[in-house]
Amino acid sequence: MFVRRVIGCLVMLVISGQQTAIAHGGVTLEDDLCVIKIAYLRAHFRVYQPLTGRDEQYCEDLPEATESVFVMEYLHDALRETPIDFRIIRDVTGKGRFARWDDVQKITDLEAVTVFYQPTVVEPDVFTVVHDFADEGDYIGIVSATPPGTGSMQTAVFPFAVGFTGFGYWPLILGLLIVVQIQYLIMSGRLRNWRQRRKRRLTVVQGDLDAK
Numbered sequence: 599m600f601v602r603r604v605i606g607c608l609v610m611l612v613i614s615g616q617q618t619a620i621a622h623g624g625v626t627l628e629d630d631l632c633v634i635k636i637a638y639l640r641a642h643f644r645v646y647q648p649l650t651g652r653d654e655q656y657c658e659d660l661p662e663a664t665e666s667v668f669v670m671e672y673l674h675d676a677l678r679e680t681p682i683d684f685r686i687i688r689d690v691t692g693k694g695r696f697a698r699w700d701d702v703q704k705i706t707d708l709e710a711v712t713v714f715y716q717p718t719v720v721e722p723d724v725f726t727v728v729h730d731f732a733d734e735g736d737y738i739g740i741v742s743a744t745p746p747g748t749g750s751m752q753t754a755v756f757p758f759a760v761g762f763t764g765f766g767y768w769p770l771i772l773g774l775l776i777v778v779q780i781q782y783l784i785m786s787g788r789l790r791n792w793r794q795r796r797k798r799r800l801t802v803v804q805g806d807l808d809a810k
Contacts, residue, residue, distance in 0.1 A: 624741070624754030625658055632657035634670060636743045637752035639677055641670040641725070658739075658758035663731040666760075668739075670725040678722045682743045686714040686729060689736035689757060697738055697757045713737070734761025 625634050625643050634643035645656040646667040660666055672678060688711045691701040705711060714729040741754045784790075 624739075624756040627657065633673070634741060634754050634756070636677075636741060636754045637745075638674075639680070639743060639745065639752065640673040641677060642673065644669050658756055660731070660758065660760045663734045663760050665728060665730045668727045668729070670741075672725075676745050677725075677743065679720065679746050680743045681718045681720050682725055682741065683718040684714075684716040684725075684727050685712055685740040685742075687711045687738050687740065688713060689738050691738070693757075694736065695757050697755065699740075699753050699755045702738060702740060702755060718742075731760050735759070 624636070625632055627633075632643045634641050643657070645658070645660060646669070647654075647656070647660060647662060647664050648667065649665050650662055668684065670677075685708075687702070687705075687708065689697060690705060690711050691697045693701050702708070713731075714727070716727045719725075736757065736759050739756045739758060742751055743753075744751045780789075
Protein backbone atom coordinates (compact mmCIF):
# COMPACT_ATOMS: atom_id res chain seq x y z
CA MET A 599 0.00 0.00 0.00
CA PHE A 600 2.81 2.39 0.89
CA VAL A 601 4.57 1.72 -2.39
CA ARG A 602 1.39 2.40 -4.35
CA ARG A 603 0.85 5.68 -2.54
CA VAL A 604 4.42 6.82 -3.23
CA ILE A 605 4.19 5.85 -6.90
CA GLY A 606 0.92 7.79 -7.10
CA CYS A 607 2.64 10.80 -5.58
CA LEU A 608 5.45 10.48 -8.12
CA VAL A 609 2.99 10.47 -11.01
CA MET A 610 1.14 13.53 -9.67
CA LEU A 611 4.43 15.31 -9.03
CA VAL A 612 5.66 14.72 -12.58
CA ILE A 613 2.36 15.94 -14.03
CA SER A 614 2.22 19.04 -11.85
CA GLY A 615 5.93 19.62 -12.34
CA GLN A 616 5.47 19.78 -16.10
CA GLN A 617 2.91 22.52 -15.63
CA THR A 618 4.61 24.51 -12.91
CA ALA A 619 7.87 24.38 -14.82
CA ILE A 620 6.32 26.79 -17.28
CA ALA A 621 3.72 28.50 -15.16
CA HIS A 622 3.86 29.94 -11.66
CA GLY A 623 3.13 33.07 -9.67
CA GLY A 624 0.82 35.49 -11.47
CA VAL A 625 0.94 33.43 -14.67
CA THR A 626 -1.02 30.18 -14.94
CA LEU A 627 -1.52 27.53 -17.59
CA GLU A 628 -5.11 27.24 -18.82
CA ASP A 629 -6.09 25.09 -21.81
CA ASP A 630 -2.44 25.02 -22.96
CA LEU A 631 -2.36 28.83 -22.94
CA CYS A 632 -0.47 31.03 -20.50
CA VAL A 633 -2.76 33.47 -18.74
CA ILE A 634 -1.64 36.35 -16.55
CA LYS A 635 -4.05 37.34 -13.80
CA ILE A 636 -4.17 40.91 -12.53
CA ALA A 637 -6.85 40.59 -9.85
CA TYR A 638 -10.00 39.75 -11.86
CA LEU A 639 -8.45 40.92 -15.14
CA ARG A 640 -6.83 38.37 -17.44
CA ALA A 641 -4.71 38.36 -20.58
CA HIS A 642 -2.94 35.78 -22.70
CA PHE A 643 0.75 36.01 -21.88
CA ARG A 644 3.75 34.80 -23.88
CA VAL A 645 7.40 35.64 -24.48
CA TYR A 646 9.44 35.39 -27.69
CA GLN A 647 13.20 35.44 -28.26
CA PRO A 648 13.40 36.33 -31.97
CA LEU A 649 17.20 36.57 -32.21
CA THR A 650 17.70 32.91 -31.31
CA GLY A 651 16.27 31.80 -34.64
CA ARG A 652 13.53 29.76 -32.99
CA ASP A 653 9.78 30.31 -33.11
CA GLU A 654 8.99 29.01 -29.64
CA GLN A 655 6.59 30.83 -27.34
CA TYR A 656 7.58 30.80 -23.69
CA CYS A 657 5.28 31.10 -20.74
CA GLU A 658 7.88 32.56 -18.40
CA ASP A 659 11.29 30.86 -18.12
CA LEU A 660 13.61 31.82 -20.97
CA PRO A 661 16.45 29.64 -22.28
CA GLU A 662 18.90 32.43 -23.16
CA ALA A 663 19.94 35.91 -22.09
CA THR A 664 18.99 37.79 -25.23
CA GLU A 665 16.36 40.13 -26.64
CA SER A 666 12.98 39.04 -25.32
CA VAL A 667 9.52 40.24 -26.36
CA PHE A 668 6.79 40.12 -23.70
CA VAL A 669 3.26 40.09 -25.09
CA MET A 670 -0.15 40.38 -23.40
CA GLU A 671 -3.36 39.91 -25.39
CA TYR A 672 -6.35 41.08 -23.38
CA LEU A 673 -9.15 38.73 -22.38
CA HIS A 674 -11.04 41.53 -20.60
CA ASP A 675 -12.05 44.62 -22.58
CA ALA A 676 -11.42 46.73 -19.48
CA LEU A 677 -7.68 46.28 -20.03
CA ARG A 678 -7.94 48.26 -23.27
CA GLU A 679 -8.59 51.38 -21.21
CA THR A 680 -6.41 50.47 -18.25
CA PRO A 681 -3.08 52.17 -17.46
CA ILE A 682 -0.46 49.42 -17.25
CA ASP A 683 3.21 49.44 -16.32
CA PHE A 684 5.71 46.61 -16.49
CA ARG A 685 8.86 46.10 -14.45
CA ILE A 686 11.56 43.41 -14.34
CA ILE A 687 13.77 43.14 -11.29
CA ARG A 688 16.56 40.83 -10.20
CA ASP A 689 15.21 38.36 -7.68
CA VAL A 690 16.78 39.40 -4.38
CA THR A 691 13.88 38.19 -2.23
CA GLY A 692 15.42 34.81 -1.47
CA LYS A 693 12.02 33.22 -2.15
CA GLY A 694 12.75 32.02 -5.68
CA ARG A 695 9.67 30.52 -7.34
CA PHE A 696 7.57 31.39 -4.30
CA ALA A 697 8.19 35.14 -4.42
CA ARG A 698 5.01 37.21 -4.21
CA TRP A 699 4.03 40.88 -4.15
CA ASP A 700 4.45 41.05 -0.37
CA ASP A 701 8.08 39.94 -0.80
CA VAL A 702 8.69 42.57 -3.49
CA GLN A 703 7.28 45.29 -1.25
CA LYS A 704 9.94 44.46 1.35
CA ILE A 705 12.74 45.43 -1.05
CA THR A 706 14.09 48.73 0.27
CA ASP A 707 15.45 50.04 -3.04
CA LEU A 708 13.38 48.72 -5.92
CA GLU A 709 15.11 50.94 -8.49
CA ALA A 710 18.50 49.46 -7.61
CA VAL A 711 17.40 45.96 -8.60
CA THR A 712 15.30 47.02 -11.60
CA VAL A 713 16.70 45.91 -14.97
CA PHE A 714 13.76 47.13 -17.07
CA TYR A 715 10.82 49.46 -16.56
CA GLN A 716 8.01 50.39 -18.93
CA PRO A 717 6.24 53.48 -17.53
CA THR A 718 2.47 53.48 -17.33
CA VAL A 719 0.75 53.45 -20.72
CA VAL A 720 -2.72 52.76 -22.06
CA GLU A 721 -2.46 50.26 -24.90
CA PRO A 722 -5.83 49.60 -26.57
CA ASP A 723 -4.71 46.61 -28.62
CA VAL A 724 -1.83 44.37 -27.49
CA PHE A 725 0.55 45.27 -24.68
CA THR A 726 4.14 44.58 -25.82
CA VAL A 727 7.52 45.35 -24.31
CA VAL A 728 11.03 44.38 -25.41
CA HIS A 729 14.01 43.85 -23.12
CA ASP A 730 17.50 42.62 -23.98
CA PHE A 731 18.74 40.54 -21.04
CA ALA A 732 22.45 41.01 -20.43
CA ASP A 733 22.79 38.26 -17.82
CA GLU A 734 21.32 34.89 -16.97
CA GLY A 735 19.77 34.50 -13.56
CA ASP A 736 16.56 34.73 -11.56
CA TYR A 737 14.18 37.60 -12.14
CA ILE A 738 10.71 38.77 -11.14
CA GLY A 739 8.23 40.32 -13.54
CA ILE A 740 5.76 42.85 -12.11
CA VAL A 741 2.68 43.98 -14.02
CA SER A 742 0.60 46.73 -12.43
CA ALA A 743 -2.76 47.98 -13.66
CA THR A 744 -5.37 50.44 -12.41
CA PRO A 745 -8.76 49.60 -13.94
CA PRO A 746 -10.89 52.65 -14.81
CA GLY A 747 -13.31 53.64 -12.11
CA THR A 748 -11.60 51.68 -9.36
CA GLY A 749 -8.74 53.97 -8.38
CA SER A 750 -7.02 50.87 -7.02
CA MET A 751 -3.79 49.46 -8.42
CA GLN A 752 -3.77 45.71 -9.03
CA THR A 753 -0.51 43.78 -9.36
CA ALA A 754 0.62 40.47 -10.85
CA VAL A 755 4.02 39.09 -9.87
CA PHE A 756 5.72 36.20 -11.64
CA PRO A 757 9.21 34.87 -10.85
CA PHE A 758 11.11 33.47 -13.83
CA ALA A 759 14.57 32.33 -14.81
CA VAL A 760 16.78 33.31 -17.74
CA GLY A 761 19.31 30.74 -18.87
CA PHE A 762 19.89 27.73 -16.65
CA THR A 763 16.64 27.02 -14.80
CA GLY A 764 17.88 24.45 -12.28
CA PHE A 765 16.98 20.82 -11.83
CA GLY A 766 13.33 21.39 -11.00
CA TYR A 767 11.67 18.48 -9.23
CA TRP A 768 14.14 15.78 -10.30
CA PRO A 769 16.14 15.66 -7.02
CA LEU A 770 12.88 15.13 -5.11
CA ILE A 771 11.70 12.52 -7.60
CA LEU A 772 15.03 10.68 -7.30
CA GLY A 773 14.75 10.78 -3.51
CA LEU A 774 11.24 9.32 -3.63
CA LEU A 775 12.41 6.55 -5.96
CA ILE A 776 15.12 5.63 -3.47
CA VAL A 777 12.54 5.56 -0.67
CA VAL A 778 10.29 3.31 -2.78
CA GLN A 779 13.16 0.91 -3.47
CA ILE A 780 14.16 0.72 0.19
CA GLN A 781 10.56 0.17 1.26
CA TYR A 782 10.21 -2.60 -1.32
CA LEU A 783 13.32 -4.36 -0.01
CA ILE A 784 11.95 -4.16 3.54
CA MET A 785 8.42 -5.32 2.70
CA SER A 786 9.56 -8.15 0.44
CA GLY A 787 11.90 -9.52 3.10
CA ARG A 788 14.93 -9.25 0.84
CA LEU A 789 16.68 -6.80 3.12
CA ARG A 790 16.09 -9.08 6.13
CA ASN A 791 17.30 -12.14 4.22
CA TRP A 792 20.39 -10.27 3.06
CA ARG A 793 21.22 -9.25 6.62
CA GLN A 794 20.73 -12.80 7.87
CA ARG A 795 22.96 -14.23 5.13
CA ARG A 796 25.59 -11.60 5.91
CA LYS A 797 25.42 -12.41 9.60
CA ARG A 798 25.85 -16.14 8.91
CA ARG A 799 28.85 -15.49 6.68
CA LEU A 800 30.44 -13.30 9.33
CA THR A 801 29.81 -16.01 11.93
CA VAL A 802 31.49 -18.63 9.72
CA VAL A 803 34.45 -16.39 9.05
CA GLN A 804 34.82 -15.57 12.73
CA GLY A 805 34.62 -19.31 13.56
CA ASP A 806 37.39 -20.09 11.09
CA LEU A 807 39.57 -17.37 12.57
CA ASP A 808 38.97 -18.66 16.11
CA ALA A 809 39.82 -22.20 15.00
CA LYS A 810 43.18 -21.03 13.69
